[in-house]
Amino acid sequence: MIVVQAPYRVHGVEEVAPGLFVLSFDRNGLEFETGQYLSLGIPGHRKEREYSIYSSESDTHLAVLIKVVPEGAMSSKLVELKQGDLLHVSGPYGYFLLKPSLDAGVPLLWIATGSGVSPFHSFASTYPVSEYHLFHGTRTLNERVLVRNFPPKSVVSCVSGESGGDFHGRVTTYLSTWELDRSTHVFLCGNCDMIYDAFDLLQAKGVPAAQILTEVYY
Numbered sequence: 001m002i003v004v005q006a007p008y009r010v011h012g013v014e015e016v017a018p019g020l021f022v023l024s025f026d027r028n029g030l031e032f033e034t035g036q037y038l039s040l041g042i043p044g045h046r047k048e049r050e051y052s053i054y055s056s057e058s059d060t061h062l063a064v065l066i067k068v069v070p071e072g073a074m075s076s077k078l079v080e081l082k083q084g085d086l087l088h089v090s091g092p093y094g095y096f097l098l099k100p101s102l103d104a105g106v107p108l109l110w111i112a113t114g115s116g117v118s119p120f121h122s123f124a125s126t127y128p129v130s131e132y133h134l135f136h137g138t139r140t141l142n143e144r145v146l147v148r149n150f151p152p153k154s155v156v157s158c159v160s161g162e163s164g165g166d167f168h169g170r171v172t173t174y175l176s177t178w179e180l181d182r183s184t185h186v187f188l189c190g191n192c193d194m195i196y197d198a199f200d201l202l203q204a205k206g207v208p209a210a211q212i213l214t215e216v217y218y
């Protein structure tokens with residue numbers, strides 16, 4: 001594993017939806033495989049937090065998607081950084097990797113809640129694949145902006161708290177209605193309740209555990 005620890009400079013912070021920010025920063029030659037995550041810290045603060053890489057393998061800058069946890073220790077500080085500020089970056093880490101499944105030529109299903117869509121943004125930006133389905137679960141309609149860069153035919157936006165999405169309800173409720181090929185490789189990213197529920201549903205549908213990759217945020 002390559003571990004890089006050096007100061008990086010912030011390139012910019014963009015609020016893409018209320019409470020959701022894309023933080024971009026220097027790449028400094030850091031190599032990663034799409035699906036991996038970084039650990040980020042601010043000089044002078046002792047805590048670090050993990051964030052999936054949002055940018056593609058070929059982008060000039062690195063970017064992460066941060067949902068601000070209002071009472072949280074680090075997320076609100078990271079999104080207040082300004083252009084030129086220093087950031088501690090270590091990594092890349094993780095095995096939430098798309099490449100083996102692409103090489104296997106199997107159907108792909110990506111399921112995310114909220115900011116868990118971040119590695120899928122990196123997948124789709126890195127590889128020009130179109131044969132996948134992305135189910136994205138959010139509470140509110142305005143979080144659907146997170147899937148604006150995906151082809152509409154690939155995305156099902158499941159909005160539980162308001163009507164107006166592609167599906168009104170939880171992403172797992174939508175999954176329970178979905179007929180899928182047992183050879184599908186499934187990627188689950190976001191909160192652990194969704195991941196546990198989706199895992200059980202997929203097993204009941206006959207998808208072997210070895211074909212289900214998970215990235216738990218909290």
Ligand SMILES: Cc1cc2nc3c(=O)[nH]c(=O)nc-3n(C[C@H](O)[C@H](O)[C@H](O)COP(=O)(O)OP(=O)(O)OC[C@H]3O[C@@H](n4cnc5c(N)ncnc54)[C@H](O)[C@@H]3O)c2cc1C
Binds near residue numbers: 037051071073074118
């Ligand atoms: C491998 C990995 C990858 C991650 N990638 C991302 C990412 O790409 N984007 C991202 O926003 N977060 C991501 N997280 C979560 C992130 O590391 C932090 O936990 C989060 O930003 C909160 O940090 P904090 O210091 O503000 O809150 P803390 O003071 O650490 O409080 C933690 C509490 O915040 C809540 N929480 C944590 N993450 C979220 C979230 N995403 N949405 C809602 N509530 C949350 C939980 O209830 C948790 O108990 C990832 C976590 C892991 C383990």
